Amino acid sequence: MSVSIDWFAFVQVFAAAIAAAVLVVGFYALGLRMLVRAGRVPVVTPAEFTDAIAVISEKQARRHAKAAAKAAKKNPLTPAQKSVALVGAYAAFALCAVAVLGGIVLIVAGR
Amino acid sequence: METAVLILLLVIALALFFDFTNGFHDTANAMATPIATGALKPKVAVLLAAGLNLVGAFLSTEVAKTVSHGIIHEDQLEATALLPLIFAGLIGAITWNMLTWLLGLPSSSSHALFGGLIGATLVGVGAMAIDFGVVLSKIILPALIAPVTAGIIAFTVTKVAYAITRRHDGKPDGRDGFRWGQIFTSSLVALAHGTNDAQKTMGVITLALIAAGWQSAEHAEPQLWVIVACAVTIALGTYMGGWRIIRTLGKGLTDVKPAQGFSAEASTASTILASSALGFALSTTQVASGSVIGSGLGRRGSTVRWRTVGRIAIGWLLTLPASGAVGALAALLVVWLGPVGIVIDAVLAVVIVLALFLRSRRDEVHAGNAMSEVADSGHAVDVPADPPPTRRQRRATAAAKASDAEGER
Numbered sequence: 001m002s003v004s005i006d007w008f009a010f011v012q013v014f015a016a017a018i019a020a021a022v023l024v025v026g027f028y029a030l031g032l033r034m035l036v037r038a039g040r041v042p043v044v045t046p047a048e049f050t051d052a053i054a055v056i057s058e059k060q061a062r063r064h065a066k067a068a069a070k071a072a073k074k075n076p077l078t079p080a081q082k083s084v085a086l087v088g089a090y091a092a093f094a095l096c097a098v099a100v101l102g103g104i105v106l107i108v109a110g111r
Numbered sequence: 112m113e114t115a116v117l118i119l120l121l122v123i124a125l126a127l128f129f130d131f132t133n134g135f136h137d138t139a140n141a142m143a144t145p146i147a148t149g150a151l152k153p154k155v156a157v158l159l160a161a162g163l164n165l166v167g168a169f170l171s172t173e174v175a176k177t178v179s180h181g182i183i184h185e186d187q188l189e190a191t192a193l194l195p196l197i198f199a200g201l202i203g204a205i206t207w208n209m210l211t212w213l214l215g216l217p218s219s220s221s222h223a224l225f226g227g228l229i230g231a232t233l234v235g236v237g238a239m240a241i242d243f244g245v246v247l248s249k250i251i252l253p254a255l256i257a258p259v260t261a262g263i264i265a266f267t268v269t270k271v272a273y274a275i276t277r278r279h280d281g282k283p284d285g286r287d288g289f290r291w292g293q294i295f296t297s298s299l300v301a302l303a304h305g306t307n308d309a310q311k312t313m314g315v316i317t318l319a320l321i322a323a324g325w326q327s328a329e330h331a332e333p334q335l336w337v338i339v340a341c342a343v344t345i346a347l348g349t350y351m352g353g354w355r356i357i358r359t360l361g362k363g364l365t366d367v368k369p370a371q372g373f374s375a376e377a378s379t380a381s382t383i384l385a386s387s388a389l390g391f392a393l394s395t396t397q398v399a400s401g402s403v404i405g406s407g408l409g410r411r412g413s414t415v416r417w418r419t420v421g422r423i424a425i426g427w428l429l430t431l432p433a434s435g436a437v438g439a440l441a442a443l444l445v446v447w448l449g450p451v452g453i454v455i456d457a458v459l460a461v462v463i464v465l466a467l468f469l470r471s472r473r474d475e476v477h478a479g480n481a482m483s484e485v486a487d488s489g490h491a492v493d494v495p496a497d498p499p500p501t502r503r504q505r506r507a508t509a510a511a512k513a514s515d516a517e518g519e520r
Contacts, residue, residue: 005248010256013385018264020381024296025268025374029275032288036278042288064283071282100299103381107171107306107388 020103027096034089038082039075041068115323118194118453122319125201125460127344130312132208133220134164134348137304137395145297145372160301161350167305168342173390174307175333178314179321181245181390182225183232193322195445195453196228196235197315202460203227203438207430209463219394219427223434224311225250230435231442251431253391257382258401258427265378265402269409272370279503289369296376301349303383304395309345311392313337368410375399375406397427411498 035042075082142156151159183193204227208220225246232240278284313333320326326334333341379395379402386393400423407413441459444452500508 005244005252009248009389009391010252013382013389013391014260014264016385016388017260017378017381018267020385021264021268021374021377022271024381025272025377026275028289028292028373029272029370032285033276035288036276036283036285041283041285042291064287068283100295103384104170104302107384 020099023099024096027092027099031089031092031096034085034092037077038085038089039072039077040086041071114450115194118198119319119323119325121457121460122194122198122201123316125198125205126312126315126319127340128464129201129205129208129220129224129315130309130341130344131348131351132205133308133312134161134345135351136208136220137308137349142297142301145293145376151294151297156297157350159298160304161346163298163301164305164309164349165342165346167302168309168313168345169305169338170302171306171387172310172313172332172338174310174387174392175313175317177245177249177390177392178225178311179317179333181242181249182228183318184240184242192236194319195456196231196442197319197322198453199235199441199445199456200224200228200231200438201315202441202456202463203230203434203436205460206437206441206463207434209466211426211430219254219396219430221308221311221392221394222250222254222427222430224315225392226431226434227438227441228315229431230438233435234439234442235446249390250392253386253393254397254427254431257386257391257393258397261378261382261398261401262405262408264382265375265405266409268378269371269374269406272374273410276370277501279507286368286370289373292373293369293376296373296380299380300376300383300399303380303387305342305345306387307383307393308395309341310387312345313341314392316341371406371410374409375402378402378405394427411501414493416493 032042077085142151142153142160145151145156201224204220204223207223207227211223229241229246272289276284276286316337317326317333320334320337379399382398382402383393383395404415404420408415441456444455446452448455
C-alpha cells in the first residue's frame with residue numbers, strides 16, 4: 001500500500017491562514033491607530049461584568065475616557081489632518097472586512 | 112433488512128447525539144474570550160455562536176467528504192458488516208468523550224470520533240479496510256500540525272497588533288477598540304467551528320447511508336436533510352451548552368487582553384477555515400488552544416509553563432488511540448456475539464447517554480468538569496504584569512540617562 005501525503009496542502013493551509021490573519025489583524029490595528037490619530041480614542045467598556053474576571057472596572061474605564069478626552073484636546077494635528085486620519089481609519093476597517101468576506105467567498109466558491 | 116434499517120436509525124440517532132455534545136462542549140472555544148474580555152454579553156454571545164454554527168455548517172462540505180469517502184474503503188465492504196462497525200465506533204467515541212469529561216482531561220471530540228471509527232474497523236474487518244494515506248494526511252498530520260500552525264500565526268499577529276498600536280508617548284493607544292473587533296473574530300470562530308465540526312457528523316451519517324446502500328458511493332456528498340439535521344443539532348447544542356459555560360467562565364480566563372484575544376481568534380478562525388476548505392478534519396479545540404498559547408507568547412516577557420503545556424499535549428495525543436481502543440472493544444462484541452453484541456452495545460450507549468444527561472443535570476460545576484480547555488490553555492503562558500521594555504523604550508531610557516548625566520555636569 002502506498003501512502004502518499006500531500007505535503008504541499010499543509011504549506012497551502014499555513015500560507016493562506018497566516019496571510020488572512022495578518023491582513024485582518026494588521027488592517028484592524030492600523031484602523032485603530034488612525035482612529036487614535038484622528039483624536040477619537042475608543043474607550044469600550046465591557047458589555048457586562050462577570051464575577052471574578054478582572055477586566056476593567058468602571059472606575060478604570062472612566063479614567064481611560066478622561067485620558068482619551070485629554071489626549072484629544074491636546075492633539076497637535078490640524079482638523080484637515082485629523083479628517084484624513086479618520087478616513088484612513090475607516091478605509092483600514094473596510095479593507096479588514098473585505099479580507100474576511102473575500103476569504104469566505106473563496107471557501108464557498110471553492111467547493 | 113429490517114435489522115439494517117434499525118441499526119441505521121440507531122447510527123443516525125447516536126451521530127446526532129454526538130453532534131449535540133460537540134456543540135455543547137465547544138461553545139467555549141468561540142465565545143469564552145469575548146465574554147471574558149467583556150466584548151459581548153453572554154446571552155448575545157451564545158445566540159451568535161449558535162446562529163453562526165448553523166451558517167458555517169452549510170458553507171463547505173469538504174470535511175464531510177473526507178469522513179464519508181476517504182477513511183474507510185466502504186466500497187470493498189459488505190453493508191451488513193460495516194453498519195454495526197460504524198455503530199461500535201460511535202459508541203467508542205461517545206464513551207471516551209464522557210470519560211474525559213468526567214475526569215476533566217483535555218481531549219478532542221473529533222479525534223474521539225475518528226479513533227472510534229478506525230478502531231472498530233480495524234477489529235471488525237482488518238487493516239486493509241482503512242485508507243492509511245488519507246488517515247495520515249487528512250487526520251493525524253493535521254491534528255499534530257494545526258495547533259502548532261495556529262500558535263505560530265497567533266504569535267505573529269499578536270506581535271503585529273501590538274507593534275502597530277504601540278505608542279511611545281504614553282497617550283491612549285486605542286487598544287480598547289480590539290474589544291469591538293472581538294465581536295467579529297469570535298463570530299468567525301463560531302462560523303469556522305460549523306465548517307469543521309458539524310461536517311464530521313454529516314460524514315458519519317453519509318457513510319452509514321452508503322453502507323446501507325441508500326446512497327451511492329460515487330456521490331459521497333451529504334444529502335440536504337443530513338446537512339440540515341447536523342447544522343440544527345450542533346447549533347442547538349451550542350445554545351444549550353452556553354449557559355453552563357457562562358456560569359463557570361469566571362474561573363477560566365484570567366488575563367486575556369483585548370488585542371491578544373482578537374489576534375488569537377483571528378488566527379483560530381483563519382486556520383480552521385483554510386483547513387476546512389481543503390477537507391482537513393482537525394480539532395477546533397486544539398487549534399483554539401494553540402492560538403491562545405501562541406498569542407500569550409506574543410506578549411512581551413511571557414514565558415511558557417511547560418508542565419501545563421505537557422498536560423494538555425498528552426491529553427491530545429491520548430485521544431486517538433484511547434477512543435480507538437474503546438471502539439475496538441465495542442466492535443469485538445459485535446464480531447464475537449453478532450446481533451447480541453449489537454444489542455449489548457446499544458444498551459451500553461443508552462446507559463452512557465443517560466449518565467451524561469444526569470451528569471449535566473447535576474448542578475455542581477467546578478473547574479474539573481466544566482471549564483473550557485481553551486481557557487485552561489491560557490494558563491500555559493505566564494505573562495508578567497509589568498513587561499520588559501521594547502528596544503525603542505530601552506534606547507529612550509538610555510538616551511534620557513545620558514542627557515541627565517550631561518545636565519548634572
